[in-house]
């Protein structure tokens with residue numbers, strides 16, 4: 550796993566998704582070296598960089614040009630990127646030109662989550678996996694409901710990680726952002 554502190558960050562781009570969350574996403578995705586992965590809303594590239602090391606191909610999309618620049622810089626920093634295509638655009642448009650997806654991660658969608666999930670569903674291979682990360686309660690509900698409507702059986706996991714800061718007096722646990730990981734498999 551890459552370390553959070555090693556990522557290049559920007560105040561205008563959210564991320565990276567924390568290491569422990571990335572680890573759960575990797576495990577839930579069941580990624581292997583033949584998989585084609587899309588990362589919709591790649592932000593700083595936290596998820597992209599992990600999948601680039603484990604999948605055959607990664608297509609990373611973000612509506613914010615600065616996110617694409619930072620993802621590119623992080624890939625370079627970690628010596629990755631040969632199997633990664635970066636697309637600056639709205640996921641709801643960019644996905645039109647992508648097919649045969651094995652794993653789709655949705656880390657950002659604006660108000661387009663339903664459209665994005667529909668598109669992913671239409672492009673997902675049999676046995677494909679969809680993972681949505683959501684911070685807003687509304688996004689969690691929307692993701693679960695849309696996946697149900699598309700005939701998936703989604704699971705939702707709320708993750709609260711606290712990390713210890715070692716002080717002279719003892720160890721202080723500092724909580725990180727709670728986030729939900731919603732995952733589903735094509736059946």
Ligand code: SAH
Pocket residue numbers: 562563564565566589590591592593594595596610611612613616638639640641656657658659660661
């Ligand atoms: N997983 C990322 C963080 C994602 S933050 C990491 O580890 O760094 C969410 C991102 O989604 C933001 O960069 C935002 O620009 C992007 N986003 C929001 N709506 C989008 C859309 N409709 N299409 C593509 N990207 C979108």
